[in-house]
Amino acid sequence: MEKEENFFAASKAALETYIQDRIQLLKLQTIEKTSRLASVFFTVIILGMMGVFILLFISLTIAAALASLLGSLFWGYGIVAIFYIILAVIVIAMRRKVIEKKLMNALVNILFEKEREHEHDA
Numbered sequence: 001m002e003k004e005e006n007f008f009a010a011s012k013a014a015l016e017t018y019i020q021d022r023i024q025l026l027k028l029q030t031i032e033k034t035s036r037l038a039s040v041f042f043t044v045i046i047l048g049m050m051g052v053f054i055l056l057f058i059s060l061t062i063a064a065a066l067a068s069l070l071g072s073l074f075w076g077y078g079i080v081a082i083f084y085i086i087l088a089v090i091v092i093a094m095r096r097k098v099i100e101k102k103l104m105n106a107l108v109n110i111l112f113e114k115e116r117e118h119e120h121d122a
Contacts, residue, residue, distance in 0.1 A: 040106075
């Protein structure tokens, strides 16, 4: 009888330890995924800001060059503005098919990266 009580006490202690370890593992996995998402987010923001500045200066350069070629600031900057309006319409039209789908896939890949690694190991 005493042997059975020791067995159940040891089993209970082992189960409690397992549950605590499992909770700790889930916390660590959540922290890892959150920090990974945050780093990707900030990298995209920084690269996006740099891209905006690069695009701005390239656009101003092209607009000034066109203005010089055409002899009119209005037409030089107008052509560049029309180009961006057309580009914006194309992006808006394709956002669901291309942009949102790729963004969702990237997020899913980040969130479930470890699970796929474990599936390949098994």
